[in-house]
Amino acid sequence: MEKETILKATNIVKYFHDPVEVQVLRDVSFEVKKGEFLSVVGKSGCGKSTLLYILSTMDTDYEGQLEIRGNKVRGWSQNQLASFRGEHLGFVFQFHYLLPEFTVLKNVMLPALKLGKYSKQEIEHNAMEKLKLVDMQDHAIKRSALLSGGQQQRVAIARALINEPDIIMGDEPTGNLDKTNSQKVFDILQRLAIDNQQTIIAVTHDNDFAQNSDRIIEMSDGKIISTHEISA
């Protein structure tokens, strides 16, 4: 069964201008299918994080075409992109970036409250569901600053899931975690890809993590040098 394409990058070119002009991405093109678990690997400075932030629509300073869910997003205004991100994309960063003043539950609820698609009660219910998914339901009313690193990362995943995004992007999602916690995070992401048909794109240094995903894109010096399908 041929799956539909959810994200398509065509000839992405990116320069850094400061302090000197450096080309960081050279004609990067690839496609990602719905429900695919994709890992992007490569040495530090190869441009893989830069690529991820372009895919995330947060970085708009590039050339080439980016198509997400059939929308050509290049040239959209910052406000359009923010709304689009809120609705269709979820993020998990290396450092969890929870809002420390808010409770765990509120952190998860915020993107949904902003989107405003459901009532507050429904959002609260959904947020609890997501917390159960990452096994953090018991900590819902704690201030997020009081959690351990691994726990915070799981909450961050729950937050990324709250608006049922099509694509979840991770920048070193396990980079800051020990073996046990890394495994937990990986299992959650894999379950999302298989059970919910959500697409995962993760930049990683973690070899075990990459080897267990569906496909690995290896980058070097701003180019894709190889693509491996991993047969289960």
Place this chain on the structure above:
Amino acid sequence: MNWKLALNIAVTHLITKKKQSIVAMLGVMFGISMFIIMISFMTGVNDFLEKMAMDNTPHLRLYKPVRIKKETIVGQLNNGPDDWVVVHHQRPKNDLPKIRNGLQLAGMIEGLQGVQGVVPAVNSQVFFNNGPVQIPGTMSGIDVRKQDELFLLGNKMEEGSLDELLRSPDQIILGRGLAEKASVKTGDRVSVTTSEGYNIVLKVAGIFSYGIATLDDSKSYGTIATVQKVLQRDPSYITEINVRMNDMSKAVAFRKELELKITEDVLIEDWEEANASILAGEAIRGVMTAVVSFTLLLVAGFGIYNIMNMNIINKMKDIAILKATGFQGKDITAIFLLESVIIGLTGGILGLLIGFTFSYVLSMTPFPEGTFFRINTFPVNFKAEHYTLGIVFGFLTTLFAGFFPARKASKIDPVQIIRG
């Protein structure tokens, strides 16, 4: 835009950073309360002085000037082409200060448009005799009823009454200070000597007090007939015509109009000339209030600006993550603008309360017993418009101070923050 969510986030930020929020709030509070105290007291003083000065000040005063003739009699006699006549230290002629046709003139002015009323008066310097001691003072003969109607003389009576004054001739009322110096009370008799040397004994029908020492220490009033009799003048003898306008701001224009109309030899003085120092004082206090209040609010504004700026630098990561999860620039602006507005309004309301309390305490504080003013407590105004102005001013200052940091926050590039 979702204001409720922005408000929720703003309030959470403020509550978790309690100390910082309270310091910012105190700045606004101090500024607004000082503003209220200053403006209440300053306008209180202005109103008090104006009322004191204006209650008994005619808007226009007509009197006969003392003139020295340029042309001398010697000059008229020796007016050959080669003659030079130089007169050193020329003196005025012995003219009476009488306004010719004074009563008719007063009647004419009273009929003009915009005039509330006219009081013709006979004024003279006199001496009040207290045994061998002579106390200088002035005596004004007036139409008592009209003077009461236009200058509220009846309200100033401390002892006796104006009716008593009208009941029989040869009576006067004295200022409080003057009565004390002459050591007389209501019902006593006082001996008066005019500058021309006539002597007469008058009965004291009452004692008044304007609250202004210079007036209370020298002035006395009687009926026109009484004063004319004291001065031994005829019933048409009038030295001054006092005009009260319906609208005192029109006095200057009316004076110019009147100067063209009147042919008699009189000078007209308006209240602005006569009270130039009070008006200047009012203007200076007004400017001072504005400058001090503005400075205080400006300082409070800078305080908020600083705190909000620091706040935003501390929250860079939070702002980046909010943007990554779908918050737009204007949502971020709303959050931080709401934070400063909440600080401004809370501080402002507290400031109004404290300002009111201090103004109230000040209005209860006894005024140092002085000889110049006779008031019991500090004059303080309580006006709704000052309080409205205070809260609006406080709100605008914090809105302005919060705007630039909030806009800066909305422009933060999430990629730069998240990538480090």
